Amino acid sequence: MTIALIILGAIIVYAVITYFYQKRIVQTLTEEEFRAGYRKAQLIDVREPDEYAAGHILGARNIPLSQLRLRMKELRKDQPIYLYCQSGIRSSRAAQMLYRNGYRDLYHLKGGFKMWTGKVKKKG
Template identity: 75%
Template sequence: MLYTIAFILGAIIIYSLFTYFYQKKIVKTLSEEEFKAGYRKAQLIDVREPNEFDAGHILGARNIPLSQMKMRMKEIRPDKPVYLYCQTSMRSGRAAQTLYRKGYRDLYLLEGGFKKWSGKIKTKN
């Protein structure tokens, strides 16, 4: 029993490390200042769910939730930079991996996600 728990914990740690380094290789994480400097010339995608998006999002962002990413990928051009964000950067990292597997290479994440954003936002009333 103890060996099983140790094995499972080891597998989780190895998987987490692999995902972390893989993500570092395929997507560039940008500070808020770097993100602000480039997102207007790129495709700005909010991968949170619609209710989160409606509560507040970065001005100019399109909402393509992670849960719909595979179905709506055609809406994202592979020849232009893609700036992704979510609430904390977890879902946007997974979205970047999905896009990378489909041939997208110019991928950027907002460090800390929307939670840390201090720039202009838009809400639906």
């Protein structure tokens, strides 16, 4: 029982630390805030290519999280980067990866693409 409580406590501490670290490195934007700034930024969809093809925010470039480490040089450090994925989890992870590599002006869409009500482009 004591071991289980220690493990649970460690998980809670880790979650709290991760939450505050995340808030410090990437700004979470509502759809309205995101919409107001993404045209002046690098708009990156970090979902996989099949998800991107099924529908993406107009003007977004597809750099899947799985390829980000290899394709990071495609992004400029002197311009804001607006990230989104399906729900917000992968874009948070992408922001952490970018932050560790010197990118600082990072934003992501609260709730991800599934919450987006703006213009969408589909392939095909």
